[in-house]
Amino acid sequence: MSVSGVLIVIMAVLFACGVYAMLERSLTRVLIGFLLLGNAANLLLLIVMGRPGLAPFFGEVPKSDMSDPLPQALTLTAIVITFAVSALLLALIYRSWQLGKADTVADDEEDVALRHIAHDADEVALDDEVAVEDADDAVTTDFVDSTTAPITVLRHRDDPAIDDEAPTDRGDDR
Amino acid sequence: MNALIPLVVTLPLLGAAVTLVAGRRPRVQVAASVTTLTAVVVIAAILLVAVDASDTPMAVSVGGWPIPFGIVLYVDRLSALLVGVSAVVLLAVLLFSVGQGAADGDDDTPVSIFHPSYLILAAGIFNAFIAGDLFNLYVGFEILLVASYVLITLGGTESRIRTGVVYIVVSLVSSILFLAAIAMVYGALGTVNMAQISERMSELPPSTQLVIHLMLLIAFAIKAAVFPLSFWLPDSYPTAPAPVTAVFAGLLTKVGVYAMIRTETQLFATSDVNTLLLVVGLATMVVGILGALAQAELKRILSFTLVSHIGYMVFGVAIATPAGLGAVAYYIVHHIVVQTTLFLAVGLIERRAGSTSILKVKGLMRAAPVLAVLFFIPAINLGGLPPFSGFIGKYALFEAAARIGTPLMIVLIVGGIVTSLLTLYALMRAWNLSFWREDDEPDEAELESLDRVAYLQGAPAAGEQSERRAIPRIMTAATAGMVAVTVALTVFAGPLYDLCARIGTGISQPVHLQQLGEEAGG
Numbered sequence: 098m099s100v101s102g103v104l105i106v107i108m109a110v111l112f113a114c115g116v117y118a119m120l121e122r123s124l125t126r127v128l129i130g131f132l133l134l135g136n137a138a139n140l141l142l143l144i145v146m147g148r149p150g151l152a153p154f155f156g157e158v159p160k161s162d163m164s165d166p167l168p169q170a171l172t173l174t175a176i177v178i179t180f181a182v183s184a185l186l187l188a189l190i191y192r193s194w195q196l197g198k199a200d201t202v203a204d205d206e207e208d209v210a211l212r213h214i215a216h217d218a219d220e221v222a223l224d225d226e227v228a229v230e231d232a233d234d235a236v237t238t239d240f241v242d243s244t245t246a247p248i249t250v251l252r253h254r255d256d257p258a259i260d261d262e263a264p265t266d267r268g269d270d271r
Numbered sequence: 272m273n274a275l276i277p278l279v280v281t282l283p284l285l286g287a288a289v290t291l292v293a294g295r296r297p298r299v300q301v302a303a304s305v306t307t308l309t310a311v312v313v314i315a316a317i318l319l320v321a322v323d324a325s326d327t328p329m330a331v332s333v334g335g336w337p338i339p340f341g342i343v344l345y346v347d348r349l350s351a352l353l354v355g356v357s358a359v360v361l362l363a364v365l366l367f368s369v370g371q372g373a374a375d376g377d378d379d380t381p382v383s384i385f386h387p388s389y390l391i392l393a394a395g396i397f398n399a400f401i402a403g404d405l406f407n408l409y410v411g412f413e414i415l416l417v418a419s420y421v422l423i424t425l426g427g428t429e430s431r432i433r434t435g436v437v438y439i440v441v442s443l444v445s446s447i448l449f450l451a452a453i454a455m456v457y458g459a460l461g462t463v464n465m466a467q468i469s470e471r472m473s474e475l476p477p478s479t480q481l482v483i484h485l486m487l488l489i490a491f492a493i494k495a496a497v498f499p500l501s502f503w504l505p506d507s508y509p510t511a512p513a514p515v516t517a518v519f520a521g522l523l524t525k526v527g528v529y530a531m532i533r534t535e536t537q538l539f540a541t542s543d544v545n546t547l548l549l550v551v552g553l554a555t556m557v558v559g560i561l562g563a564l565a566q567a568e569l570k571r572i573l574s575f576t577l578v579s580h581i582g583y584m585v586f587g588v589a590i591a592t593p594a595g596l597g598a599v600a601y602y603i604v605h606h607i608v609v610q611t612t613l614f615l616a617v618g619l620i621e622r623r624a625g626s627t628s629i630l631k632v633k634g635l636m637r638a639a640p641v642l643a644v645l646f647f648i649p650a651i652n653l654g655g656l657p658p659f660s661g662f663i664g665k666y667a668l669f670e671a672a673a674r675i676g677t678p679l680m681i682v683l684i685v686g687g688i689v690t691s692l693l694t695l696y697a698l699m700r701a702w703n704l705s706f707w708r709e710d711d712e713p714d715e716a717e718l719e720s721l722d723r724v725a726y727l728q729g730a731p732a733a734g735e736q737s738e739r740r741a742i743p744r745i746m747t748a749a750t751a752g753m754v755a756v757t758v759a760l761t762v763f764a765g766p767l768y769d770l771c772a773r774i775g776t777g778i779s780q781p782v783h784l785q786q787l788g789e790e791a792g793g
Contacts, residue, residue, distance in 0.1 A: 119444070124436065131443050138450040145458030167340075168457060171406055175450055178413045182443065185420055189436065196429045202440070203433045208506075 099148050104140060111137035124190045124200040128183065135179035142172045272321055273331045275314050276344050279354055279401060282307050282314075283394035287387040294383035301369050304386050308362040308393065315355035322351050323770065328782065330403060330790040338788045339464045343403030345787070348774045349600055353400045353529060356604050360521050360611050361393050363753045367615055368514035370745030371622075385425065392418035392518070399526045403787070405453050405463045405538075408530060412449065412494070416442050419523060422515045423507065430510045438507035445493035452486035459483065465537050469781040473541045480542040487534050488544070495527025497585055498555035501578045505562065508577075509570035513618025516570065520577050521611030525603050528584045532599065535588050536778045548589035549679055556582030556690040563697045569617045569627040572701055573610070576653065576694055580606055583668060583690075586683055590671050597775025598667035601768055605660040605760055609649045612753040616646040619750055620705065622742055629701045633708040642742075643706045645750050649757055650702055654695030660760035663768065665691055 111133050118130030150164035190200050197203075286307030293299040322329055328347035332338050346354075368385070395415025402408040420442075424435035457463055459479055460471045472480060489500070496504040504524075508516050535548075559579025566572045584606070587599030617627055623639050624632040636643050652659035669687060672680040760767065 119440070127440055131440075131447075134444075134447045138447050138454065141451055141454040142457070145454050167463075168454075171453070171457070171463075174406070174410065178410075178417075178446075181417060182420075185417065186439070189424065189432065189439065192424075192427050193432050193436070196427075196432060202436050 345403030367749035449490035517614035552585035
């Protein structure tokens with residue numbers, strides 16, 4: 098079985114990019130990652146078809162020149178499934194945005210609560226030596242409790258050069 | 272007789288079409304759904320009796336293609352038994368949800384989409400159980416997954432979207448892995464037919480076999496919630512509506528376990544990763560049950576015990592002797608029924624008490640004695656107290672493992688016993704707190720504990736928003752019916768266990784292509 102090296106490289110790149118994009122918290126990027134992964138898997142199905150030949154119409158072309166029709170059928174099915182799931186994901190993203198003006202995957206609330214309990218216990222143990230008062234600190238040091246991506250938003254009090262009233266592309270998240 | 276096999280999938284799909292068209296007529300929908308699932312129960316029973324009596328599996332090639340090229344549907348004792356049990360469970364949960372919907376006035380759940388999704392979910396589950404080739408198994412998985420995406424986000428509330436997203440993304444990853452594994456199988460062997468794969472697999476170099484084997488197992492282990500890949504489950508299941516959670520907990524993970532059984536027995540009879548499976552099974556049991564002990568919310572406790580008990584099935588698959596596989600078959604049937612029943616009982620508790628947090632619910636024994644019994648029986652059953660089916664299943668597993676007798680097997684047996692006792696402890700603690708505790712005057716320690724876990728009061732999973740309401744009779748009846756089935760598993764354990772022993776002997780021999788062709792032709 099001879100296969101095209103270019104296709105294999107493209108497939109590998111698609112898989113890598115897809116996995117990378119899927120690791121993001123933003124659902125839109127997860128969708129993009131899923132599309133890339135889906136296409137990578139379909140490409141893999143095409144690669145295992147072997148050397149591409151003529152369209153497999155029985156009686157029209159000699160058997161030895163035909164390409165293998167089965168992976169084509171499998172790919173077609175897989176494409177349809179990917180399409181349907183993408184549509185569902187888009188609807189989900191839209192609904193998520195409608196509800197929370199964000200499309201990020203939120204933390205599990207029970208996990209957050211457990212972290213808080215552990216945090217409180219630590220504080221008691223340390224006998225209030227370390228006072229964690231800055232609320233922003235808790236948000237930016239970890240993923241916990243941040244409903245958006247863990248990006249530090251600098252405000253006027255962090256740096257006098259920043260104007261809080263200036264328009265940003267983050268919308269009204271305050 | 273073979274003509275009955277495709278009906279198992281086509282009937283629910285047709286039913287889904289009917290219920291979709293009749294979206295504005297709930298009564299027609301209910302009638303169509305109940306009729307469809309009842310028909311499948313009957314067909315599965317006929318298939319089971321026929322397959323068991325003739326001692327040969329049945330196969331049908333869809334569309335009349337010659338056997339390795341077209342889609343093959345394959346029914347042996349295991350498939351028929353699982354289709355039958357799933358259909359019974361689906362039917363009972365459907366009745367439960369009808370009762371719930373009728374009482375709720377259909378405000379918060381758009382029931383018009385519930386019935387079609389539910390039937391498509393059923394079609395996907397049945398299709399996965401009777402698939403004779405890997406790609407059809409994949410399609411079965413996709414059908415049930417897409418339906419489950421709709422069901423888990425039913426109503427589109429904020430908490431359901433939040434947890435549904437986790438479930439959906441994890442499932443997508445496992446589907447892609449499965450698809451890539453199928454492509455690799457086709458690239459290496461030139462076929463996706465399970466019988467042909469098993470014949471050709473031994474010709475591959477061991478390293479290639481191992482890669483394909485592990486890829487398939489990882490894809491299935493995500494679906495079955497086996498330990499390192501199980502963390503999505505307790506996060507996503509508890510927020511769905513009670514009947515949806517019940518049917519997911521009972522059936523979806525078992526489809527993954529079923530696929531693992533087929534992988535181990537049919538596809539890779541020569542390649543062996545049983546040691547890995549044993550270790551993973553032990554970790555699933557122990558980590559799962561420790562998670563359950565830390566929880567204070569009934570649905571989450573049950574979700575963790577669900578993960579934990581998947582470990583027993585992985586354990587049984589890894590024993591890989593006919594006795595071990597037979598024990599797994601019995602354990603799967605037991606666990607489908609019992610876990611679903613427990614989730615239905617919790618649905619009743621949520622309705623009666625307005626919460627599922629064991630710290631808040633109390634005094635239910637006086638208020639709802641029937642409910643106390645309905646929760647108690649499946650709870651001690653799951654914990655593995657004799658004489659119930661949980662004890663029989665676990666005993667059979669341990670006996671099969673003890674016959675092999677390697678040190679690792681002994682460790683697994685000890686782990687299994689500890690897990691069983693801890694399950695009993697977790698469920699009895701929940702039962703004591705929510706049923707036996709008096710309703711008045713909270714004492715000092717209790718107040719303190721309430722304070723410590725005050726977070727639970729704000730948790731959406733605890734269902735704080737729902738009020739105390741009376742339970743419609745049909746919901747109680749459906750749950751009681753399921754409890755009766757769990758008891759029947761014990762009462763009729765003799766014949767059922769004999770059947771499972773025959774299943775174990777049957778599936779430990781991979782099916783050959785020629786055999787498949789004869790059955791489809793005959």
